[in-house]
Amino acid sequence: MVCDCCGRKKKLFESFAAVSYKQAQMNFCADCNNLAYKVRDDANNQNSNEYEKHIKEWKKREKKPSDLFLAWQKEFLAPLEKVLKKEDAFNLRNPKKQNNF
Numbered sequence: 774m775v776c777d778c779c780g781r782k783k784k785l786f787e788s789f790a791a792v793s794y795k796q797a798q799m800n801f802c803a804d805c806n807n808l809a810y811k812v813r814d815d816a817n818n819q820n821s822n823e824y825e826k827h828i829k830e831w832k833k834r835e836k837k838p839s840d841l842f843l844a845w846q847k848e849f850l851a852p853l854e855k856v857l858k859k860e861d862a863f864n865l866r867n868p869k870k871q872n873n874f
């Protein structure tokens with residue numbers, strides 16, 4: 774079994790997360806799975822800085838993403854990006870919001 778994101782092989786006692794998508798199943802190693810959760814939490818917490826940071830980490834991990842993974846990720850991120858856009862619009866109107874010491 775290999776991770777659908779980074780392409781790493783599952784080690785003997787390692788547990789991979791199973792993700793169902795479009796009647797198929799993907800497998801994520803613990804590291805890729807954690808990043809997916811972090812990214813989602815960041816968006817839900819409106820934490821765009823952390824979100825960007827974790828997205829970059831995640832993209833770096835994608836050494837051998839499967840087609841299924843890429844399709845899934847697009848759908849996974851779309852609503853999160855929407856959640857964060859609201860915050861971006863707010864930041865544009867209030868650029869000093871986060872540097873107000």
Ligand SMILES: [Zn+2]
Nearest residue numbers: 776779802805
């Ligand atoms: Zn992985």
